[in-house]
Amino acid sequence: MKKQNKKLILFDIDGTLIRHFGPEETINIGWYRFTHALNTVFHINVVPDPKPNYHGSVDRAILFDIAKGYGVTKEQFDEKWDEVKSAVIEYAHTKETKQIYEAIPEAVKLLHLVRKSPSTYQVGILTGNVQKMAEWKLVHVGIDLSWFSLFVTSDDFEDRISLAKSVFTKIENETDIYIIGDAVGDIQCAHAIGATSIIATTGRHKKDELLAEKPTLLIDSLMDERVLQLLELKT
Numbered sequence: 001m002k003k004q005n006k007k008l009i010l011f012d013i014d015g016t017l018i019r020h021f022g023p024e025e026t027i028n029i030g031w032y033r034f035t036h037a038l039n040t041v042f043h044i045n046v047v048p049d050p051k052p053n054y055h056g057s058v059d060r061a062i063l064f065d066i067a068k069g070y071g072v073t074k075e076q077f078d079e080k081w082d083e084v085k086s087a088v089i090e091y092a093h094t095k096e097t098k099q100i101y102e103a104i105p106e107a108v109k110l111l112h113l114v115r116k117s118p119s120t121y122q123v124g125i126l127t128g129n130v131q132k133m134a135e136w137k138l139v140h141v142g143i144d145l146s147w148f149s150l151f152v153t154s155d156d157f158e159d160r161i162s163l164a165k166s167v168f169t170k171i172e173n174e175t176d177i178y179i180i181g182d183a184v185g186d187i188q189c190a191h192a193i194g195a196t197s198i199i200a201t202t203g204r205h206k207k208d209e210l211l212a213e214k215p216t217l218l219i220d221s222l223m224d225e226r227v228l229q230l231l232e233l234k235t
Contacts (some may be wrong), residue, residue: 008171012183108143
């Protein structure tokens with residue numbers, strides 16, 4: 001009998017497991033975390049400007065892109081990176097006391113089904129957030145961190161493809177990988193590492209944009225029957 005490969009399911013966070021919830025002015029709260037951090041560490045008065053499209057980028061790349069516009073060199077940024085990360089998390093813990101995100105119900109249902117499946121599934125997170133921010137967001141919406149055995153985050157990476165490829169240092173060979181996300185970047189990651197991509201239209205991208213990247217499966221809800229069939233899950 002042929003040995004069955006292990007299966008790793010990697011969930012994205014923003015737009016996949018969680019979505020914005022609360023006052024309209026908090027939609028771009030990430031900008032305020034970032035500008036607070038850069039002001040704290042580099043003493044530069046960054047004007048929050050949510051116009052640039054960083055959707056799908058990783059936190060480290062976004063923060064440096066903003067900082068370099070104010071004269072911060074790559075060497076200076078890398079040297080202070082741990083301090084920048086700490087300041088981002090500090091803002092979330094001290095300023096964001098009201099609920100600004102909520103879990104996406106269908107995504108949480110799928111997560112529970114995967115966790116209860118008799119199949120050999122390992123469940124992890126693949127996100128452009130730094131790890132402490134990823135953990136804060138999940139806890140914020142009531143998702144238990146113990147549900148995930150693996151976190152692939154942007155702490156050490158400046159682009160999403162390198163981030164995705166780093167998963168091979170964390171898993172055994174002959175593992176089938178599934179990426180569950182909502183963005184063009186999630187599909188590109190899947191292509192880069194030979195993974196199956198399950199993409200929900202719950203994020204900011206339009207269907208046409210997502211289809212152009214050729215995901216394995218594009219659905220409106222992660223509880224779509226096709227998702228359950230692909231992952232061999234039963235409700």
